[in-house]
Amino acid sequence: MSHFLFSLPASFETYQAFGNFMYEHHINGEMYELVDHIINEWMADFVSKKAEGAASTLDGYQWKDVFLPAGTTLRNVYKRKSYLAHVEGRDLRYEGRSVSPAQFVNAVGGSFRNAWRTLWVRYPNDSDWIPALTLRKKAENLRANKSQQEKIRASKST
Missing domain, CATH: 1.10.1220 (Arc Repressor Mutant)
Known part of the structure; x- marks a missing residue:
């Protein structure tokens, strides 16, 4: 050829x-x-x-206002030991089973603990761990800003 x-x-x-x-x-x-x-x-x-x-960007776990894309890792520290759960597809998985963040936290701690205050989140291809509560507050602020912008648009159109 x-x-x-x-x-x-x-x-x-x-x-x-x-x-x-x-x-x-x-x-x-x-x-x-x-x-x-x-x-x-x-x-x-x-x-x-x-x-x-x-x-794969369509896959992930929706935790209230916070979206955790597939590949995200959640870390739960209890008695100075780290426990990890992973977002696989549309599920949060810990020890081979599908769990909610609250179930993950309480499976490790054995009692009722607030998952937002306990968990740390690391997104795929990122090296930083972010407190879950920080992500929740950021999502709430975005929602509040969006709501405020919608109100402004509505008042301008009338």
């Missing part, structure tokens, strides 16, 4: 390292064939992950 070849921009170091890699690992064939294969695989993987990410 005949191919029309053209120059693909890459640093000289990358070109040289790629050639050395092919040589050291006894990869036979033309460099352009491997480059074609790698780029096509990368593009297909990129599109697949993008579609997967779009679909």
